[in-house]
Amino acid sequence: MLQSKLFGKTLREAPRGEVSNNAILLSRAGYIDKLMAGAYSYLPLGYKVLAKIQQIVREEMEAIGGQEIYMPALQPKELWQETGRWEVLKEIMFQFKGRGDKEFGLATTHEEVIVDIVRKRLTSYRDLPLHLFQIQDKFRNEPRAKSGLLRGREFSMKDLYSFHASQKDLEDYYQKAIPAYQKIFKRCGLQSIVTEASGGVFTKEFSHEFQAPTPYGEDEIITCELCDFSQNTEICKLKEGDKCPKCGGKVKLTKSIEVGNIFKLGCKYSADMGLTYADESGKKQEVIMGCYGIGPSRVMGSVVEVHHDDKGIVWPKNLTPYHVHLLQISDKRKKDAEKIYQDLIKQNIAVLYDDREESAGVKLNDADLIGINLQLIVGDKTKDKIEYRTRSGKDRGIIKMDEVVKAVEKIYH
């Protein structure tokens, strides 16, 4: 991709009113555009990153047996009345009238629809277990949208729903979902702490949140310095310095962002909506459910919160919008840069080529702001060679022109 043709120029200054790191950097670097509080458009660079996150999530969900579907965000009131949640969620759900008196809501979550789909098709214990997921936008009428991509009114969400014949089977799947989630966050460059949290209104059991520690987070969790004990302060009775109830070590308070959350739903929805199956003896049983959420857009914001410096974004290599940012910073070497660009394209390496007529300083600064994982710099200083460096600064060096493809492949192996 030629940077001279890329839609979404970098901005020298942060948009008025943006305060969070993720919103400022993503706006300045040309990844997102704010439409209104809590609703952002993804520009070409931004959509590439979001898509990469969604793809990682998709792969890991398929790896634990998830089948991808896609449900409407627009839903009828009647369905939500079956579970009583039309009333329960009226503060947070966008609810409105269509033609005549017909009432609709925009999905805050999809339990009602998925249960409706499944109850029409599920008949036997032989159909269980079943794991369905989708990646879709959710709508929540937040009292206060804020922090850029971290708390939106419309945001990308992966929601998986699992259906089981026994509590044990739910339990087993739940325990499989935890490492799958950890793998997702690891691939996205986020540390995730599995944290016990409120199970919500339908269960006394804990749910589990995946918390990415960062000083900019809006959640607070108590974690043990020695073992894996961790609880959200919403439910935790301990204070910093107290003894860990699990191992006796000291606990500490950490700020973090909730990037995922998994729940055992039990039979709440099956009971309300009549989702049953025939067991081995032909007797009707209620299906036991679990639900598992991750917000890809929130993950994207969180990654920027965690991975940035004073120059800009530092994308983890799995999320970088392009593998290579090729910078031509000397007109004398335009031909060399062109050649490298063509070589990389031939090897199917995603490259953003800064062919703009800008000064070296502008290009170097923009590259740091945009944060593509690997920069290739074609300038006078290196004579007929070129400099490569990862945005994190961990890896850098000077190589010959014909070693470029090899070097790029080595970094991404």
Next chain:
RNA sequence: CGGAGUGUGGCGCAGUUGGUAGCGCGCAUCGUUCGGGACGAUGAGGCCGGCGGUUCAAGUCCGCCCACUCCGACCA
């Protein structure tokens, strides 16, 4: 929903005691530059968030509304 702010060219801002708008960046053309946000010249671009009021005259004063931001409340 309470409290506090802010709305002025594409973006970020300034605008005195009311007299019909200015700066920086960006953009366009030309020239000189080119390893960390270069420089000169010329130029385009604005119902000053909206509605109503006061006044000879409103970006500026008054009222109402809208949007955005921050703090709080909220966060199946």
